[in-house]
Amino acid sequence: MLSSSASTMFSDLEVEITPDAPIGPMTWYGIGGHADILIRPLTIEALTTLVMRCRRTRTDLRVFGKGANLLVADDGVSGIVITLDTPTFREITYNAEGDVHTMRAMAGADMAATLMDATRRGLEGLSQMAGIPASIGGAIRMNAGGKYGCIGDAIETVTCIGRNGELVTYPKSELTFTYRQTNIPDPIIIAATFRVTPTDPIALREKVKDIFSYKKSTQPLADHSAGCTFKNPIDPETGEFIPAGKLIDRAGLKGYCIGGATVSTHHANFIVTNPSATASDVMRLLAEVRKRVFDHSGIQLEQEVVIWRRKEEDTA
Ligand SMILES: Cc1cc2nc3c(=O)[nH]c(=O)nc-3n(C[C@H](O)[C@H](O)[C@H](O)COP(=O)(O)OP(=O)(O)OC[C@H]3O[C@@H](n4cnc5c(N)ncnc54)[C@H](O)[C@@H]3O)c2cc1C
Numbered sequence: 001m002l003s004s005s006a007s008t009m010f011s012d013l014e015v016e017i018t019p020d021a022p023i024g025p026m027t028w029y030g031i032g033g034h035a036d037i038l039i040r041p042l043t044i045e046a047l048t049t050l051v052m053r054c055r056r057t058r059t060d061l062r063v064f065g066k067g068a069n070l071l072v073a074d075d076g077v078s079g080i081v082i083t084l085d086t087p088t089f090r091e092i093t094y095n096a097e098g099d100v101h102t103m104r105a106m107a108g109a110d111m112a113a114t115l116m117d118a119t120r121r122g123l124e125g126l127s128q129m130a131g132i133p134a135s136i137g138g139a140i141r142m143n144a145g146g147k148y149g150c151i152g153d154a155i156e157t158v159t160c161i162g163r164n165g166e167l168v169t170y171p172k173s174e175l176t177f178t179y180r181q182t183n184i185p186d187p188i189i190i191a192a193t194f195r196v197t198p199t200d201p202i203a204l205r206e207k208v209k210d211i212f213s214y215k216k217s218t219q220p221l222a223d224h225s226a227g228c229t230f231k232n233p234i235d236p237e238t239g240e241f242i243p244a245g246k247l248i249d250r251a252g253l254k255g256y257c258i259g260g261a262t263v264s265t266h267h268a269n270f271i272v273t274n275p276s277a278t279a280s281d282v283m284r285l286l287a288e289v290r291k292r293v294f295d296h297s298g299i300q301l302e303q304e305v306v307i308w309r310r311k312e313e314d315t316a
Pocket of ligand 1: 066107133134145
């Protein structure tokens with residue numbers, strides 16, 4: 001059993017180990033199963049050693065951010081899940097050299113808390129992220145964003161754990177951020193620096209509030225969901241994005257339910273759940289929506305939500 005060998009495998013490291021950890025309830029959906037093992041590294045060294053030991057022993061390793069874009073299967077996931085929510089991985093620091101201001105955030109820092117801290121200091125750069133629940137690492141992995149821009153817009157560098165456990169820092173000239181994607185080659189992001197610009201804190205606070213209000217009026221932020229279920233497909237004729245929500249709405253699916261999962265009547269690209277829902281309800285609804293949209297429009301929707309199953313991550 002991995003859970004008993006894990007305590008031996010990592011007992012010399014500065015980590016907190018939880019066997020059979022209920023990670024499904026830690027997601028925004030609040031549903032789904034357990035991880036065989038959840039590990040919270042307390043230091044960067046413990047994290048890099050852990051990653052190298054998992055690589056050497058071919059043990060599955062996944063990173064859990066805030067679970068805002070994640071659906072965990074009802075029977076949970078095998079291997080090790082790490083979460084970077086300990087103080088070392090939530091640090092935010094600021095730097096100014098002449099006119100150049102930067103903010104460095106560790107990957108486990110909460111996006112809303114980071115944005116709030118920068119806003120209080122009158123440092124603009126991440127206002128486009130208002131109302132997007134995320135950890136810094138999860139937001140970078142997904143290149144989260146929307147109408148006002150994406151996280152990639154403000155990135156100066158991203159630091160990851162490289163092949164041999166070394167820390168690798170990529171400058172923005174080597175990084176690409178496209179719609180919900182990046183070219184970051186390494187599976188674990190540990191920190192990033194952002195370009196920020198000093199501005200009037202009061203005006204900035206108003207701007208962040210306006211962006212948040214816009215999001216609140218267009219998305220069911222208070223419901224259990226993982227945000228947009230599908231990516232917006234590209235119209236082959238115009239090259240423009242077609243909102244997936246519009247396609248789902250046109251297929252007559254707003255309010256359509258399977259078990260405790262429902263296509264939101266507020267925003268058709270959100271699948272929302274009630275407390276009786278299972279991850280299997282969401283997966284079945286997702287497949288049905290995809291099928292019906294294809295039957296109606298001939299367009300194949302691509303999943304944005306990440307699904308963790310026992311064997312492997314499914315984003316296809
Ligand atoms: C109410 C609501 C509204 C939303 N609105 C938006 C929106 O407007 N725009 C948008 O883009 N998204 C939106 N989302 C989706 C979600 O906020 C983003 O995808 C966000 O980036 C997820 O971050 P997370 O930390 O929760 O990642 P998780 O959901 O925990 O993980 C997502 C993926 O990132 C990986 N990951 C997490 N941390 C790391 C790390 N340190 N290193 C490497 N990989 C990592 C995970 O392994 C997984 O593959 C919304 C979600 C909700 C619930």
